[in-house]
Amino acid sequence: MKPPPPxxxxxxxxxxxxxxxxxxxxxxxxxxxxxxxxxxxxxEQYIGHKLFIRYPRSxxxxxxxxxxxxxxxxxxxxxxYATEAILASVRNxxxxxxxxxxxxxxxxxxxxxxxxxxxxxxxxxLHGTIWExxxxxxxxxxISIRRYDNEPPSSIRLWEETSVLLCAPQLLTGPNALTSxxxxxxxxxxxxxxxxxxxxxxxxxxxxxxxSNEKRLSTNSTNIAMELAASGAGCIVTTLSLARSYxxxxxxxxxxxxRMASPWNYYLSENSVSKGMVVKKVKEWIIEQAKANTA
Numbered sequence: 389m390k391p392p393p394p395x396x397x398x399x400x401x402x403x404x405x406x407x408x409x410x411x412x413x414x415x416x417x418x419x420x421x422x423x424x425x426x427x428x429x430x431x432e433q434y435i436g437h438k439l440f441i442r443y444p445r446s447x448x449x450x451x452x453x454x455x456x457x458x459x460x461x462x463x464x465x466x467x468x469y470a471t472e473a474i475l476a477s478v479r480n481x482x483x484x485x486x487x488x489x490x491x492x493x494x495x496x497x498x499x500x501x502x503x504x505x506x507x508x509x510x511x512x513x514l515h516g517t518i519w520e521x522x523x524x525x526x527x528x529x530x531i532s533i534r535r536y537d538n539e540p541p542s543s544i545r546l547w548e549e550t551s552v553l554l555c556a557p558q559l560l561t562g563p564n565a566l567t568s569x570x571x572x573x574x575x576x577x578x579x580x581x582x583x584x585x586x587x588x589x590x591x592x593x594x595x596x597x598x599x600s601n602e603k604r605l606s607t608n609s610t611n612i613a614m615e616l617a618a619s620g621a622g623c624i625v626t627t628l629s630l631a632r633s634y635x636x637x638x639x640x641x642x643x644x645x646x647r648m649a650s651p652w653n654y655y656l657s658e659n660s661v662s663k664g665m666v667v668k669k670v671k672e673w674i675i676e677q678a679k680a681n682t683a
Contacts, residue, residue, distance in 0.1 A: 393434045398460055400427035405457050408447045482511040483670045486527035489516035490610035494630050499677045510666055528667045530657045543657040546678035549650035550628040551586050554640040556620040566643045569594035576622025578605045578613045586625040593646050
């Protein structure tokens with residue numbers, strides 16, 4: 389038996405029959421007019437019958453062409469539907485999560501890794517941000533950090549956040565060791581842009597004057613701030629959820645046992661046009677892991 393004709397011959401014939409023009413078919417399919425003509429001629433040679441009557445400026449289907457066309461169109465439609473179904477299936481298994489880079493590199497990384505282990509059929513795309521961006525609108529799930537008076541609409545707070553004061557272990561030893569809250573005024577206060585109020589609140593809780601300290605470092609990234617603190621550059625006030633891994637590894641310690649409720653918390657929102665059950669599965673997993681994070 390002959391092998392089947394190439395699919396591009398079939399498509400060139402169907403498109404030419406629809407337009408009754410090799411030129412228009414070439415424009416639609418992205419071939420040259422000569423290539424379309426050659427495809428059709430090769431198909432005619434394959435089946436042993438003419439499919440078109442060729443006029444100087446137009447085409448007309450032969451009886452064989454008219455008989456052949458409906459079956460081919462049905463077959464091409466089935467191929468197109470099957471291809472689109474596969475592509476849609478792949479798209480619907482991909483969930484885009486937009487999240488502040490600081491949380492993505494700490495708590496969320498483990499959360500995503502454990503989900504992926506249990507559900508390898510779902511592809512997770514983690515989009516880390518420093519500031520909230522318009523690109524986040526493409527996300528299926530959006531995690532944002534907001535002040536208590538600016539909660540995103542229709543969102544879920546992942547946990548009740550806690551603010552902690554931290555420094556490198558070496559700052560607790562030696563002649564300049566931090567032994568009392570007043571000693572905090574002798575070192576750099578490391579702050580994250582937009583989160584300076586955390587230092588003001590902590591200074592008030594420690595009973596020291598925040599205005600009198602002029603030794604400051606700042607950055608736009610909480611992770612950079614924690615790396616600075618772990619290197620001994622000063623003290624940092626940050627959220628416990630981000631600092632937990634540093635504390636567990638002994639890179640940062642609490643010089644004083646003072647914690648307070650944070651005015652900033654993480655909120656989870658779902659895109660209103662997201663992908664149904666797959667996104668729901670990821671969302672429920674994140675919420676479940678968030679509850680375990682505070683247990």
